[in-house]
Amino acid sequence: MLDLPLVARGKVREVYDAGADRLLLVASDRISAYDHVLPTPIPDKGRVLTALSVWWFEQLTPVLDEFGAGHHLLSVTDVPAEVAGRAMLVRRLTMLPVECVARGYLSGSGTVEYSRTGSIRDVPLPAGLVEGSRLPEPVFTPSTKAEVGEHDEAIDFAAVVGLVGQARAEELRELTLALYRRGAEIALDAGIVLADTKVEFGLSTEGRLTLGDEVLTPDSSRFWPAVTWSPGAAQPSYDKQYVRDWLTSSGWDRVSPPPELPDDVVAATRERYVTAYEQLTGRRFA
Ligand SMILES: N#Cc1c(N)ncnc1-c1cnn(CCN2CCOCC2)c1
Numbered sequence: 001m002l003d004l005p006l007v008a009r010g011k012v013r014e015v016y017d018a019g020a021d022r023l024l025l026v027a028s029d030r031i032s033a034y035d036h037v038l039p040t041p042i043p044d045k046g047r048v049l050t051a052l053s054v055w056w057f058e059q060l061t062p063v064l065d066e067f068g069a070g071h072h073l074l075s076v077t078d079v080p081a082e083v084a085g086r087a088m089l090v091r092r093l094t095m096l097p098v099e100c101v102a103r104g105y106l107s108g109s110g111t112v113e114y115s116r117t118g119s120i121r122d123v124p125l126p127a128g129l130v131e132g133s134r135l136p137e138p139v140f141t142p143s144t145k146a147e148v149g150e151h152d153e154a155i156d157f158a159a160v161v162g163l164v165g166q167a168r169a170e171e172l173r174e175l176t177l178a179l180y181r182r183g184a185e186i187a188l189d190a191g192i193v194l195a196d197t198k199v200e201f202g203l204s205t206e207g208r209l210t211l212g213d214e215v216l217t218p219d220s221s222r223f224w225p226a227v228t229w230s231p232g233a234a235q236p237s238y239d240k241q242y243v244r245d246w247l248t249s250s251g252w253d254r255v256s257p258p259p260e261l262p263d264d265v266v267a268a269t270r271e272r273y274v275t276a277y278e279q280l281t282g283r284r285f286a
Pocket residue numbers: 008009010011013014015023025072090091092093094095202212213214
C-alpha cells in the first residue's frame with residue numbers, strides 16, 4: 001500500500017495525491033472483461049500500459065502543440081520504488097466533465113445507435129455499414145463520466161457545449177479527432193486497427209488545455225489485429241480475446257463472480273500486451 005492519500009480508484013488503476021499540484025497514477029495488473037474485474041492479474045500489464053501511454057504522449061506532442069495544448073505527464077522515474085514502471089507522476093488538472101471518445105470504426109454501442117438511427121450522434125452515416133465497418137470519417141462521440149461501476153452516458157455535442165461552452169466544446173472535438181487520426185495512422189502501420197479511443201482533458205493551473213489520464217492504451221481503446229479485420233461481425237480484440245473466449249467456454253454466467261483464469265490464458269494475454277507495445281513502439285519491453 002502506498003503511503004499517499006488515495007484520490008480515486010478505477011477498475012484497474014488508482015490515483016494518489018502526490019502533493020504540490022501533483023498526482024500519482026498507478027496502473028495495476030488487473031484486467032476487466034464483460035464489466036467485471038477478474039480475480040487473476042496479468043503480470044506486467046500495468047508496466048506495459050504505462051510504458052505505452054508514455055510513448056503515446058511523446059508521439060502525440062506535435063498534435064497537442066498544434067492546438068496550443070499540453071499533456072499532464074511529469075515523470076515516470078520520480079515515483080515510489082514499489083510502483084516503478086507502472087506509475088506516472090502527473091500535473092494535477094481541473095478535469096473537464098467529458099469523456100472524449102473518437103470512433104473510426106463501427107463497433108459496440110456505435111453499431112446499436114447506427115442500426116436505430118442511421119447515424120452516430122448528430123453525424124449521418126452512409127447506409128449499409130456493419131459491425132466493424134470503417135467510418136468515412138472519424139466521429140466524436142462524447143459521454144459524461146459515470147460513477148465508478150456505472151456506464152458512461154452518451155451525450156451529444158450540444159450537451160458538451162452546455163458543460164464547457166461552445167469554443168471549448170469545438171476544441172475538444174477537433175483535438176480528440178486529431179489525436180485519434182494520428183494514433184490510428186501510427187497503429188495501422190504497426191498492424192493494429194485503433195477502432196476507437198477515449199481521452200480525458202483538464203485545465204492546468206495556468207488555464208491551458210491539457211491531455212490527462214492514460215492515452216491510446218488497450219484499456220482506453222479498441223485494438224483489433226489488422227490482419228483479421230473483416231467487417232460484418234464482432235472483431236477479435238487484440239488483447240482480451242483469449243480472456244473473453246475462455247470465459248465464454250468456461251460457462252461463466254457473466255453475473256456471478258468471475259472464475260480464475262488458467263495459466264495459459266494469463267501467459268497468452270501477457271504476451272499480447274507485450275507484443276502490442278513492441279509492435280507499436282519498435283522498442284523491446286524490458
Ligand atoms: N488523469 C488525471 C487527473 C489529473 N491529471 N489531474 C486531476 N485529476 C485527474 C483525474 C482523477 N481521476 N480521473 C479520472 C480517470 N481516472 C484515471 C485513473 O484511474 C481512475 C480513473 C482523472
